[in-house]
Amino acid sequence: MKFKKLRFWGIIMAAAISMAGCARTTSVDTTLSNEAEVSGPTETPEATEISKATAATEVTEATEAGRLVAGFVIEENDTKDTQKKKMYPYVVRTESTVWYLAADDIELMGEEAFFAGLEEVLGMIDQDYADARKALEDYISEEVQPVVIYTDFCNKAEISATAGAYCHPVSHFIKVFGDWKQAEYALLHEYVHYLTFIYTKEKPDSNFASEGIAEYISMLVCENRMCKKANFGAPEEYLEKLKNTDFWDAEEDAIKLKDIYLYNGLVYANGAYIGQEYQNVELAIVERTDEMQQYMHANDCSYEEAGCITAYLVETYGLDTVMDNLDKNLMTMSEMVYGKEFSEVYKDFVIWIALISG
Numbered sequence: 287m288k289f290k291k292l293r294f295w296g297i298i299m300a301a302a303i304s305m306a307g308c309a310r311t312t313s314v315d316t317t318l319s320n321e322a323e324v325s326g327p328t329e330t331p332e333a334t335e336i337s338k339a340t341a342a343t344e345v346t347e348a349t350e351a352g353r354l355v356a357g358f359v360i361e362e363n364d365t366k367d368t369q370k371k372k373m374y375p376y377v378v379r380t381e382s383t384v385w386y387l388a389a390d391d392i393e394l395m396g397e398e399a400f401f402a403g404l405e406e407v408l409g410m411i412d413q414d415y416a417d418a419r420k421a422l423e424d425y426i427s428e429e430v431q432p433v434v435i436y437t438d439f440c441n442k443a444e445i446s447a448t449a450g451a452y453c454h455p456v457s458h459f460i461k462v463f464g465d466w467k468q469a470e471y472a473l474l475h476e477y478v479h480y481l482t483f484i485y486t487k488e489k490p491d492s493n494f495a496s497e498g499i500a501e502y503i504s505m506l507v508c509e510n511r512m513c514k515k516a517n518f519g520a521p522e523e524y525l526e527k528l529k530n531t532d533f534w535d536a537e538e539d540a541i542k543l544k545d546i547y548l549y550n551g552l553v554y555a556n557g558a559y560i561g562q563e564y565q566n567v568e569l570a571i572v573e574r575t576d577e578m579q580q581y582m583h584a585n586d587c588s589y590e591e592a593g594c595i596t597a598y599l600v601e602t603y604g605l606d607t608v609m610d611n612l613d614k615n616l617m618t619m620s621e622m623v624y625g626k627e628f629s630e631v632y633k634d635f636v637i638w639i640a641l642i643s644g
């Protein structure tokens with residue numbers, strides 16, 4: 287599951303821009319609203335969503351079938367389930383994915399914009415997904431099957447209230463919410479969930495382990511063309527400011543993904559979130575307190591902290607150690623595997639990230 291970044295961009299950007307000496311501000315965008323937390327994913331496309339299906343629209347007549355998008359054929363959905371066919375009239379198959387395109391999403395965006403966004407994503411996704419498989423190849427022993435992806439830009443799934451995208455923990459399909467930009471921001475992260483939910487020897491059984499490895503592989507190991515294309519999901523107003531900072535690659539005219547990601551981790555490590563709300567790896571909106579920062583618990587970590595701490599653990603103890611212990615709770619196994627309690631691991635991580643970011 288990938289969180290929706292928008293509401294936290296104020297804090298991240300204020301810190302990043304401040305560090306870069308562009309605009310001296312540490313203020314937080316207080317216009318960013320808090321949404322209620324929702325419970326974990328429970329729905330399946332077969333059950334809940336079909337009950338939410340709306341009336342047929344003209345796009346359900348599969349007028350686009352046969353068309354080529356980024357070299358891939360838009361196929362008519364040949365399922366015998368008429369409701370599902372109505373809801374997802376088109377299917378696209380690539381090397382790593384099987385897409386189900388929602389009629390409502392095409393109607394929402396308009397055919398031209400919908401298929402233009404799809405084309406951009408299809409042009410990058412197989413390369414990005416191959417990179418993730420390569421990064422985890424020593425831990426995957428069988429052939430990885432294409433992952434099923436549903437578009438849900440109408441945000442029908444309940445989890446879309448807090449998540450930008452998600453990979454169903456039982457059915458293992460990916461669902462993308464919001465728009466194509468948000469999808470580009472999240473799709474590789476969700477694919478790492480797919481790989482670790484099914485194919486790695488040890489499966490993550492805590493949110494920290496699950497989000498940590500997904501963030502680490504997608505944001506700090508792989509090039510992540512899609513996320514770079516979406517400029518890390520940053521809203522335009524912040525992108526303009528970023529262009530005057532060291533976080534902008536003028537040559538590529540794109541955000542420096544790894545640099546800004548590590549800087550995000552540094553912002554948390556330095557305690558900049560004390561007194562501020564943020565979203566933790568359990569997707570809960572919480573306020574970071576002094577005491578939390580002093581004695582960090584794995585569940586209190588943000589996505590960026592989990593990703594950067596996983597990078598620290600890989601660099602210090604090796605990827606084999608991290609992958610072999612993916613199924614163990616860091617709070618109880620830390621002493622045994624890493625020789626110290628998690629709060630001590632966190633303190634060492636703070637020193638590490640300050641060094642590599644400096």
Ligand SMILES: [Zn+2]
Pocket residue numbers: 287288475479496497500
């Ligand atoms: Zn996730």
